[in-house]
Amino acid sequence: MTVVEGMPPTTVTLRRNFWRGVGRVMRRKPSRMVGVGIVLVFVFMGIFGPLLYPNPLPRDDNALYASPSWAHPFGTDFEGTDVLALVVTGTRYVLLAGLTTAVITVALGTVIGLLAGFHRGRWDTVLMRLTDLQLTIPGLPLLLVLSTVWKFTSPIEMGVVLGLLGWGGIARAVRSQSLSLRERGFIEAAKGLGLSTRHIIGRELLPSMAPYIAMNMLIAVTGAIYAQVGLFFLGVLPFDANNWGVMLNLSVFGGGALSSTAALPYLLAPLLAILLLTLGIVLVVDAMDEIFNPRLREE
């Protein structure tokens, strides 16, 4: 506990205390540091990965489906391209699409949930019907139909579509949270003091729900990664994009990775990448509750 005698805390010191608290929470369990490490590695690959390799990636016609070696830690694919390079350069698409999905689901879900839960009445009815409508849209069939006319070459496009199909759950959850929070004394007091609705929602309600929203956001990222990789794997989407899902598809349906060992590293590398990224995110999610709760942050 830092005692700031005399002076009230400025925003700057508050922010510094916050980050110091975050550091403390992260160090509390080694698994969290591991999670942060994994996520950082993937972020690094996403940003700088494509810069590390020439574009297009070199092929080695003499080493199709090569076994793992020092030159190719995960072997090569059907064209003799290094699998590791494929995984690294594919990260950007996966992460960007996942992030876009998460931003859209969380932004839409939170805003709609908050408005519905805080205002209740007519707002609530309209917004919740809209949410129900969203929840009833069958995602996969719609994507199948969409993919016939849309190539999804940009990860942003992919993310936007997945996001628009996935905000309903968060909206419902945020609504029920704000319904219970609005009965709390501090929200009523804020109303009684005549504070603006913007202040009440933005400064009083939202921070109390931050761990919840952050957790949902990270879970949405994993969900989006699964969804897009799945779509590419199924071959629903064209192979223009460099994506882990494309690798999976080609290794199974082109390389016969399920029946022969030659293409096995080609199958396992993207699987491992997905697994690691998910694991990293799950380990970070574990810390969310403590990060946003000032009491847990300090102890």
Place this chain on the structure above:
Amino acid sequence: MTRTSAPGVRVDDLTVVYKTPAGELPALGGVSLSLAPGTITGIVGESGSGKSTLALSLLNAVQSPGRIKNGTVEIDGLGNIVELKGEDLRKARGRQVGYVFQAAQNSLNPLKTVGKQLLDLGRSHDFDDLPALLKDARSLLGRMGLDGGRVLDSYQHELSGGMRQRVGIMLALVLNAHLVVLDEPTTALDMITQAAILRIVREVHHERGLTTLIVTHDMGVAAEVTDSLAVMYGGRVVEHGPTTEVLGAPRHPYTKGLIRAIPRLSGDIDGATALPGRPPTLGTIPLQGCVFRERCPMRIAVCDTVDPVPVTRDARTVACHAVGRLATPVVPKEYA
């Protein structure tokens, strides 16, 4: 080995510690207290005084991260409950020691009727004659002014707060326990309901020949029903004696301050004065010296270094250096 008469209880040098990141902190620091057979004893104290921990110790039910580090709790007919384990301990709870938990209003299973829960209780204690158990429960509830049959067929949400509290008392007594512990039996109840529950506690206590312990933060509740009163502060019993004497002529400065801080219905309104400072929490209980000294108007030099030993004189026990000084020299515990 079911007793038919009220047991006596002797708690001796009981120390309970809680494990925290800052090490093991004592919630009870060497508490000694005896409950005379057939009496109602009250324990009053504020949050963090250790009163609930003491009550739980009578069941040997201190929950982790807490543990009983030292001391004994002798219950007549049962022995030292601190040493009981497993099945023996489970059987003793309920059969010999009945416990009405804090917020008993919320400790019923919402999915089962009261009657079903009663039968579960009977079965888990190997009662063969379940109809007799139901009959007992009905008559106990009837005794407390409820329609026994209707209550047994009810779910928790169909009963009011006062009714649930009575159900809690019934469940504590129905297995024929003769030592009953009530933890905050009237919190969250209204004045009129509280008065009714306290009356019932007193009547049932006499009719069934019980030894009763009531834990409360409310001096009035303790005053209303108890024969003997123990005042706890910072994990110590600072004063213990017959209720009317403790209230009428308190000796420990904490007891005095507490009684003075109660607003009254008659007399001078401004007669009530607040106690300065605030009660210690687990982490702020001083490890050395008297636990009350920070708020004490009678503080002397020795209070900073030596934890006062409880001294018993004419049936009253007080743990205070200043009080000992004024009356008689500090008597070591062995001579008490």
Place this chain on the structure above:
Amino acid sequence: MITASGITKTYKQRGNMLGARAVPALRGVDFTIPKGGAVTFIGESGCGKTTLGRIVAGLETYDSGDIVIDGTPMSTLKHRHRQPFFRRIQLIHQDPYSALNPTRTIHQTLAAPLALRAKQTGRDSAWMDERARELLALVGIDPGYVLPRYPHQLSGGMRQRVVIARALTVDPEVLVADESVSMIDVSLRLGVLSLLKDLRERLDVSVLFITHDIATARYIGGDGELYVIYRGMVVESGPTESVISGPVHPYTQALLSAIPVLHGVELPGPDRVVPTEALDESHADSGCLFARRCPFVTAECEAAVPALVSDGAQAHACYHPQRRSVIPVEALA
């Protein structure tokens, strides 16, 4: 000054398919809160006293009747224009744990309403800081210690003082204290009570005190008016001291009789009244609402609701008013 007349409120309880059951919470309550005065409502839980406090603080609507704040009847205003009036009436919640946002420091908690105030009066942020310190000092806590802290780092008593300081940021005329000390440790309780008392004198704010604990009501508002409310109706009212020492309605007498006696210091009152039954909201509404529980009930009581009549100082709604001495008497006197 605030005057309420004929306030009624009925909650619809979700019933079966045939329709909702109406639960009357308030059945026509009148009272006046004079400037700087103290008004106390006492009653059991579910008697409507909490609803009343929330209505007065503008946190709940009422079905009929009217509240007049400083000469302006609220019924003449549209909903959104009422807020500035109700802001003069601040509610102090029962639970200081939930009344403060756990994610905001005390400084942030006080800054928000002070910023609003500064904007209205054209003051700057230096004034806000100064005012925050002034208010905390006024409620008896060290601003330097409290301002940078989060609510969980403070004791219950301190938290309740912060809640009071926050209410004072908007310079209210009335503080509505709903069981404001019931969740605070016994030795700290009196401190908060005497603070409320002190504020009445120093700032000339009125206090509407809502409680089931009559002794604390007397401590704060001994010089004010006391209203005894039962199932949404005022059954007895009058100057606090005179109602406590000479209650005439059997319900008031039952409430006062139920207060624990400090044996050894006090003797129980000679005429203690014990209700014959427990509170049951489903009891008939046709006659006197207390008839089913009243030990002095007659046939007349069940026929029609007795009106609140005044006998000079005290008013009561009972067909058989009789003074009884029920409160504990000092034993040592």
